[in-house]
Amino acid sequence: MxxxxxxxxxxxxxxxxxxxxxxxxxxxxxxxxxxxxxxxxxxxxxxxxxxxxxxxxxxxTPVLVLDEDEVRARARGALAAFGDAAARHGGRARVYYAGKAFLSTEVARWMIDAGLNVDVCSAGELAVALAADVPPARIGFHGNNKRVFELERAVEAGIGTIIVDSEIEIERLAAITERLDRRQSVLIRVNSGVHAETHSFLATAHEDQKFGFTLEAAERAAERVHELPLVDLAGLHCHIGSQIFGTGGFRESASRVLELHARLLEAGILGEDPVLNLGGGFGIAYTRADTPTPIAELASGIVDAVADECAVRGIDLPVLAFEPGRSIVGTPxxxxxxxxxxxxxxxxxxxxxxxxxxxxxxxxxxxxxxxxxxxxxxxxxxxxxxxxxxxxxxxxxxxxxxxxxxxxxxxxxxxxxxxxxxxxGAYCAPLASNYNHVPRPPVVAVSDGRARIIVRGERIEDLLARDAGIDPVPAVRAGEGEE
The missing domain is CATH 2.40.37.10 (Lyase, Ornithine Decarboxylase; Chain A, domain 1)
Structure with a gap:
């Protein structure tokens, strides 16, 4: 008191x-x-x-409670916002749910039900998406260091798009597709040099960082992919950061990437219906001081900017793709x-x-x-x-x-x-750890007065089971490590 x-x-x-x-x-x-x-x-x-x-x-407790109906509604809203914005310019839009924000088989199914695709960035996330029966053609695969076995699994599964991040990865894919005799569609990840208005650890489009190619290197990478018999260049990808409010960064980034896009079109390196994926990073309110831009306003502003830049260059609007994650699952x-x-x-x-x-x-x-x-x-x-x-x-x-x-x-x-x-709802469960040997909490979906576990919580027994120096695993006193 x-x-x-x-x-x-x-x-x-x-x-x-x-x-x-x-x-x-x-x-x-x-x-x-x-x-x-x-x-x-x-x-x-x-x-x-x-x-x-x-x-x-x-x-x-602790327990992460996820409002299922709101997650589903936000997914449908994102798809409608970007689809409507593109349609006003005679174009099309795809929306990928960024699984890194939070992924489970249930959430993946909600996304597919809502009409979204799913973006993954590891073998584990890919396994979750496939276990949820996400159609492989509706999966995109990110990552700056996709290992050979991960690329092989992706190609074998027939996933829709791999976002390539380095010259080494292109050569790995060339060898894998030849060995498996399977075609694979890719996007080239481009660093536009535009910084998001956010924390430096979250800004992912400036040149001094681990993701993607500079604009100059991306053009050479596109030429190399074009030479490969079983790797198809579907388009370009650029993600400028996370927790972004407003459209200014997207507008500037799109302008720079579209310059490259236009050159690749002119050179005949991009085929029909090329894709321009502008990533995600749309912010949410964590406190009452935050004023995020509504998704419909973001969609209109970004798509209008791309359409303006295409008109200046005399090129058609590409198929646009976006990757919201936090804005779908965070607030619920x-x-x-x-x-x-x-x-x-x-x-x-x-x-x-x-x-x-x-x-x-x-x-x-x-x-x-x-x-x-x-x-x-x-x-x-x-x-x-x-x-x-x-x-x-x-x-x-x-x-x-x-x-x-x-x-x-x-x-x-x-x-x-x-x-x-x-x-x-976003980036908490995925970043969870067992620091100090604390079990990770469950995730519970709630809807219309009903609750169910969609990710099981850990018990202390689960932690001890990983310790190779313990056999058998001892029982834990009641109340310790329980969900």
């Missing part, structure tokens, strides 16, 4: 400028939470008709934790509340990796105290184990409360 009248002022002294103190520390900011999220009469958070305490009792995800301890720390003239939960950087590495900001709210009830500046931290033996760096929570948050962190 914070009865001292100076506590709110002490909290504000440490708050970042972008974080506004809420009138109600129990509110759920629109756009940050799933559309189905609301509070029940008793104050508990409800997602897709299921109260958070009920989910915690059934599945334990909410992670539930249980509060373990709290304490207040005085820093100079300021004061901050530390709220420790039963997860952390093992289930959400993004804050530790690149300072990602998140929001948090009490989920088992409404708080009654005034808001105080809080930092939600995990249970790991690491000072950088921060889940939510800056947030206003009610001053009466106490051990045993449930805390919910929204917008965790």
């Amino acid at each position: 914070h009865d001292d009248a100076t506590a709110p002022e002490q909290s504000r002294a440490l708050a970042p400028d972008w974080l506004a103190e809420p009138d109600d520390p129990n509110d759920l900011a629109a756009g940050v939470w799933p559309a189905s999220a609301h509070r029940a009469g008793d104050g508990a958070l409800v997602i897709a008709g299921i109260p958070a305490p009920e989910l915690a009792r059934e599945f334990g 995800g909410v992670t539930l934790y249980e509060v373990g301890t709290t304490k207040t720390v005085t820093v100079g003239e300021g004061e901050r509340r530390y709220v420790s939960v039963d997860g952390g950087m093992s289930d959400n590495a993004r804050p530790a990796l690149y300072g990602a900001q998140y929001s948090a709210r009490l989920a088992s009830r409404e708080g009654t105290d005034a808001p105080v500046l809080s930092r939600v931290v995990g249970l790991h033996c690491e000072s950088g184990d921060v889940v939510v760096d800056h947030e206003y929570l009610p001053g009466d948050v106490t051990p045993g409360d449930l805390l919910a962190v929204p917008a965790t």
Whole structure:
């Protein structure tokens, strides 16, 4: 409890400028939470008709809760937005779900049901997509170091497109397609030199990085692919980064890549219906301070820009492709934790509340990796105290184990409360680890008052089973490592 009248002022002294103190520390900011999220009469958070305490009792904590209906709706919305934008210019668009954001067999099936294709970037992701019965022709395969066995598996499976990333990979494909006597369609990944307006670790189109070819090298790569008897050049690919708001970067990048596209057309290297894949990276709101561009507005702006650039060059609009991931699965995800301890720390003239939960950087590495900001709210009830500046931290033996760096929570948050962190559907489960031998949590899909596990959580027994020095695996006391 914070009865001292100076506590709110002490909290504000440490708050970042972008974080506004809420009138109600129990509110759920629109756009940050799933559309189905609301509070029940008793104050508990409800997602897709299921109260958070009920989910915690059934599945334990931490648990990643995914609103299935919202994921499906966002997938359909992305396809419609890009398809409609292209159709206004007499063109066509394809949408690939970027599986790296979060992939399971269930999610892959949702994407196919919605009419999307699926993008993978490893043998494991490819295996998941194939296990989900994704038609191979609707799979794209990324990666800067696809190993020979991965390329062989992709060609054998008959996947639709491999996005080639180096001269070595082109030669590997040349040998594999000849050995297997199978044709393979490819896109060449191009670095346009355009930086996304984002963290440097997330900007993937500047030249000094591991992905793709420079514009000059891409032209030589296209010429080489054109020489190969069983490798077909379908077009070009360029991805400028992640968590991008606005269309300016896409417009500039498209202009540069279309210059190369036009030269390849003139040289007869690109055939009929060439593809221009502009990647993804469309941002979402993690806090109420974020104002992402709506997907329909993004689609219109990007496609209009490509159409303008094509008109300037007197060329037809290529078949356009896009790879949203975060914007489909990010907002529908909410992670539930249980509060373990709290304490207040005085820093100079300021004061901050530390709220420790039963997860952390093992289930959400993004804050530790690149300072990602998140929001948090009490989920088992409404708080009654005034808001105080809080930092939600995990249970790991690491000072950088921060889940939510800056947030206003009610001053009466106490051990045993449930805390919910929204917008965790993307890049949390895929980046999860067993740091400090902490089991990874389950992923639970919720829809219309029903919940089911779509990715099983781990138990401590699962971790011990990997240790070759233990035989047999000992039983674990009740309550340890349970889902």
